[in-house]
Amino acid sequence: MRSGTCGTPSESEPYPPVAIVWLPRLAIARLRRLYSCLPVAMAAMVCLNPQQSGADAPPRQLYHLSELPVLRQTVCHQRSSYDRSGGGDDGYSGTYSAIRSEGAGSVIFEEEGPGCIYRIWSSSPDGRIKVYFDGETRPTIDMPWRDMFAGEKAPFTAPFVANLLGGYVSYVPMRFAESCKIVIHGAPVRFYQITYHTGALDDLGLTVPPESESWEEPEWYEPDDYYPMDDEGAPFSPEAEPWEQEPARIVLPTDSPRTFSPDMTHWEETEWERAAEVWRGGGLAMSVPAAEAITRESSVAPGETVCLVDIADGGMIHALDLELKSDSEHIGREAVLRMYWDGQASPSVVAPVGDFFLSGFGQRMAPALPLGRMGDTYYCRLPMPFEAGARIELTNESQTPIDRLWWRVQWEVELPPVRPMGRLHACWRREAPTRDGEDFTILAVRGAGHFVGCSLTMQGLEGGGLGFLEGDEKVYVDGASEAVDLHGTGTDHYFNGGGYFGSAASTALYGCTLLDEAGSRCAAYRLHVTDTVPFTSGIRVTIEHGDQSQYRADYASVAYWYQDEACAAASPLPSVAARLPGASGVRRPPDAMPAEALLPPVAQSGIRWQVRDHAELGAPVQGRCLLVECGGIGSFITQQFRVPLRGRYRFAAVLGRGPSFGVASVAIDGTLIGPPFDAYAPHPAPPTTVQFGVVPLSAGPHQVTLRAAGRNERAQGLSIGIDSFVLREAHDFVDEYLVLGPFPLHEPRDMDRDFGPEAALDMPRCLPGAGGDEGWEPMATDERGYLDLAANLRPRTNVVAYALCHVHSPVERDALLLLGSDDRVKLWLNGLLVHKSMALRSASPDKDKIRVHVRQGWNAVLVKVGQTTGGWGLYVRMDDPEGVYQYSARSVDESGWR
Numbered sequence: 001m002r003s004g005t006c007g008t009p010s011e012s013e014p015y016p017p018v019a020i021v022w023l024p025r026l027a028i029a030r031l032r033r034l035y036s037c038l039p040v041a042m043a044a045m046v047c048l049n050p051q052q053s054g055a056d057a058p059p060r061q062l063y064h065l066s067e068l069p070v071l072r073q074t075v076c077h078q079r080s081s082y083d084r085s086g087g088g089d090d091g092y093s094g095t096y097s098a099i100r101s102e103g104a105g106s107v108i109f110e111e112e113g114p115g116c117i118y119r120i121w122s123s124s125p126d127g128r129i130k131v132y133f134d135g136e137t138r139p140t141i142d143m144p145w146r147d148m149f150a151g152e153k154a155p156f157t158a159p160f161v162a163n164l165l166g167g168y169v170s171y172v173p174m175r176f177a178e179s180c181k182i183v184i185h186g187a188p189v190r191f192y193q194i195t196y197h198t199g200a201l202d203d204l205g206l207t208v209p210p211e212s213e214s215w216e217e218p219e220w221y222e223p224d225d226y227y228p229m230d231d232e233g234a235p236f237s238p239e240a241e242p243w244e245q246e247p248a249r250i251v252l253p254t255d256s257p258r259t260f261s262p263d264m265t266h267w268e269e270t271e272w273e274r275a276a277e278v279w280r281g282g283g284l285a286m287s288v289p290a291a292e293a294i295t296r297e298s299s300v301a302p303g304e305t306v307c308l309v310d311i312a313d314g315g316m317i318h319a320l321d322l323e324l325k326s327d328s329e330h331i332g333r334e335a336v337l338r339m340y341w342d343g344q345a346s347p348s349v350v351a352p353v354g355d356f357f358l359s360g361f362g363q364r365m366a367p368a369l370p371l372g373r374m375g376d377t378y379y380c381r382l383p384m385p386f387e388a389g390a391r392i393e394l395t396n397e398s399q400t401p402i403d404r405l406w407w408r409v410q411w412e413v414e415l416p417p418v419r420p421m422g423r424l425h426a427c428w429r430r431e432a433p434t435r436d437g438e439d440f441t442i443l444a445v446r447g448a449g450h451f452v453g454c455s456l457t458m459q460g461l462e463g464g465g466l467g468f469l470e471g472d473e474k475v476y477v478d479g480a481s482e483a484v485d486l487h488g489t490g491t492d493h494y495f496n497g498g499g500y501f502g503s504a505a506s507t508a509l510y511g512c513t514l515l516d517e518a519g520s521r522c523a524a525y526r527l528h529v530t531d532t533v534p535f536t537s538g539i540r541v542t543i544e545h546g547d548q549s550q551y552r553a554d555y556a557s558v559a560y561w562y563q564d565e566a567c568a569a570a571s572p573l574p575s576v577a578a579r580l581p582g583a584s585g586v587r588r589p590p591d592a593m594p595a596e597a598l599l600p601p602v603a604q605s606g607i608r609w610q611v612r613d614h615a616e617l618g619a620p621v622q623g624r625c626l627l628v629e630c631g632g633i634g635s636f637i638t639q640q641f642r643v644p645l646r647g648r649y650r651f652a653a654v655l656g657r658g659p660s661f662g663v664a665s666v667a668i669d670g671t672l673i674g675p676p677f678d679a680y681a682p683h684p685a686p687p688t689t690v691q692f693g694v695v696p697l698s699a700g701p702h703q704v705t706l707r708a709a710g711r712n713e714r715a716q717g718l719s720i721g722i723d724s725f726v727l728r729e730a731h732d733f734v735d736e737y738l739v740l741g742p743f744p745l746h747e748p749r750d751m752d753r754d755f756g757p758e759a760a761l762d763m764p765r766c767l768p769g770a771g772g773d774e775g776w777e778p779m780a781t782d783e784r785g786y787l788d789l790a791a792n793l794r795p796r797t798n799v800v801a802y803a804l805c806h807v808h809s810p811v812e813r814d815a816l817l818l819l820g821s822d823d824r825v826k827l828w829l830n831g832l833l834v835h836k837s838m839a840l841r842s843a844s845p846d847k848d849k850i851r852v853h854v855r856q857g858w859n860a861v862l863v864k865v866g867q868t869t870g871g872w873g874l875y876v877r878m879d880d881p882e883g884v885y886q887y888s889a890r891s892v893d894e895s896g897w898r
Contacts, residue, residue, distance in 0.1 A: 656721025
């Protein structure tokens with residue numbers, strides 16, 4: 001092992017690098033009795049926490065958030081495969097994916113030190129990676145590149161490495177004192193990003209502190225602290241008298257070694273374990289060193305401002321938690337958070353509450369480490385230092401009262417004795433629509449500080465699809481006119497994903513919290529805890545919407561940064577009306593047949609029909625529908641569709657809802673199927689998918705008839721709004737679910753941990769489709785009725801996910817629910833836990849037979865499925881010899897829940 005690197009004990013170098021401290025001869029007598037405590041002393045010696053010099057040293061930076069505000073002297077860089085010509089070839093052809101060829105390999109990174117690599121990302125890590133430090137001729141790291149992200153080889157272990165959201169990422173810090181080179185062998189290099197810092201060793205936390213800083217002679221020496229050795233490095237003899245000994249030296253651990261090694265000291269292993277525990281526990285569970293705390297609760301009238309905390313002296317706020325209860329659908333955009341530091345008249349933090357806590361679309365699950373949302377609780381663990389006072393306020397700018405505002409603030413009254421700290425800043429920006437050919441600006445500010453991340457909500461305005469995710473991020477530091485040093489390869493790549501994410505998931509530092517391709521909607525976040533971006537005179541952070549910023553979209557962001565002094569947030573907050581979220585696309589199943597594509601319809605005489613935009617009818621969604629204005633009860637309209645193969649099919653319709661819509665019934669080839677659907681709603685609402693039932697159909701053309709079957713007493717008319725029809729081959733199993741997750745499952749008892757939906761399942765605002773469906777993704781089963789979670793979710797090892805479906809019963813009755821799962825499972829019916837199995841098994845239909853009591857109408861079935869390794873999924877169905885039950889991912893009952 002080379003000198004100066006960390007390593008595990010070996011014959012040639014039994015202990016970590018040491019600092020030598022000479023003791024006076026008179027101290028030897030006190031040390032003699034330590035000889036019998038060698039094992040304990042040695043263990044304690046390597047566990048000592050070395051005093052840091054300058055910045056917090058890796059791996060403490062991964063979890064020790066209290067030093068995040070410390071102003072940096074380092075420089076952040078990123079090496080990536082972005083298209084240097086300004087086009088969109090950011091790795092497809094590999095043209096810009098290597099610095100040069102070297103023998104049979106491709107050099108993708110080369111830097112003269114000192115420095116530290118904080119992040120490595122790729123969407124296609126093929127071949128073998130070799131990493132050379134400090135001019136060595138043999139690589140310190142030599143492995144298949146994908147193995148770096150598999151989580152099986154220390155220190156590249158979960159949760160610091162992951163294959164999630166279509167991307168492979170490592171947050172394992174790799175420091176180097178003189179140089180670093182990365183070479184890929186055996187496969188073409190395509191998309192990649194490497195984020196790193198350069199600067200003085202002191203600022204990177206890579207130095208060994210001098211003895212005068214790391215050691216003071218104690219008055220008394222305890223066996224658990226030090227281990228005596230003679231001048232030759234051998235233990236003292238217990239028989240020898242103190243005055244016969246030579247002056248003693250004590251072996252002490254020093255600061256982290258300068259250059260990365262996969263072999264870790266005991267101290268480093270302890271730090272990794274601490275960091276992993278914090279990442280897995282999440283920000284809401286993070287302990288904070290707070291000496292003061294307040295907990296309050298209040299209501300907030302429209303237009304009212306509540307002061308959450310007002311501190312006159314200096315200190316640091318470590319934790320802020322909030323809970324809001326309001327009937328306003330958009331309270332997350334209407335309630336505003338403001339923070340003032342050091343007596344400044346202008347707030348340094350100004351943002352809507354939802355967006356600040358990574359929940360711009362109202363997502364209930366955004367569990368990042370520094371801040372986020374878990375269910376009803378918003379939390380922030382970003383340190384907030386101040387010297388001359390702090391004040392945090394929340395203003396209700398909606399027209400609806402906040403019935404309950406609960407909050408807790410925790411802080412310490414003195415700043416820790418470290419280098420100068422910046423003040424936390426955050427600002428919200430929005431462009432609706434984005435400007436053609438101009439990148440969206442996330443942050444533009446003058447001064448000195450460091451950027452620590454952002455959240456971004458994106459809504460396409462030109463139909464479905466996620467093409468805007470082709471846009472690159474660009475960061476301009478200290479007046480640079482080009483972003484050559486911090487230029488990415490795609491929006492999903494910046495957020496550590498790939499392939500347009502593929503699903504929603506959250507981690508400690510990054511995540512995609514909402515993904516709706518049909519509705520052209522996406523929300524994501526990334527927090528720069530280790531890979532901060534320091535600046536001395538200013539910074540501008542932008543992102544393209546499409547590879548040439550050509551997609552017309554609605555973008556809203558929150559930027560987070562620390563600055564050397566408190567100042568006004570970079571952008572003023574617009575009015576409430578300018579903040580409300582725009583319309584998303586209709587949630588159509590992927591195999592839906594748009595009604596407008598089945599024209600021309602055959603209508604009863606006197607009926608009017610026309611193709612209209614949902615937005616023209618007041619619904620907060622994009623897309624077109626067939627609006628049928630019925631003259632009276634019994635009026636109908638008929639359209640034709642084709643069936644490819646003979647079989648039994650489930651028939652559903654995506655129908656509009658609003659104050660002028662009536663009760664609609666459906667018939668196939670003249671035969672009525674399913675109960676009528678009451679489409680009345682007090683306000684225009686997004687269309688909903690209504691399951692009407694199962695019908696046998698032959699191959700060829702068939703007719704569907706929608707008829708005005710009645711009228712809600714509160715309805716203003718008898719109209720029918722038809723967005724689309726859905727025809728899907730039927731089997732006995734539930735064939736579509738809403739899925740939430742995955743979440744970490746480190747041990748069996750995590751099956752009893754509520755990751756959000758369990759306690760809130762039977763509450764209307766937490767049911768999918770009723771204002772709480774963000775984070776839930778629709779997922780269909782295969783042709784057997786098997787919900788294959790392993791094929792659709794990442795990661796798929798040591799995780800757990802929720803699957804939600806609804807069962808309609810024509811009457812209240814006792815019933816038998818049949819379940820098969822791979823692996824562990826818990827099942828709730830209408831919010832009541834009715835089944836739990838901790839068996840590790842493969843899924844087979846009807847493995848568990850559960851006696852349940854279903855109510856008349858729709859019944860919510862929530863299944864929690866744990867996964868260790870191998871297959872992962874479930875089967876669900878009712879014992880249904882009469883064929884009376886209907887299944888749907890969503891439901892509608894008499895209270896209007898969906």
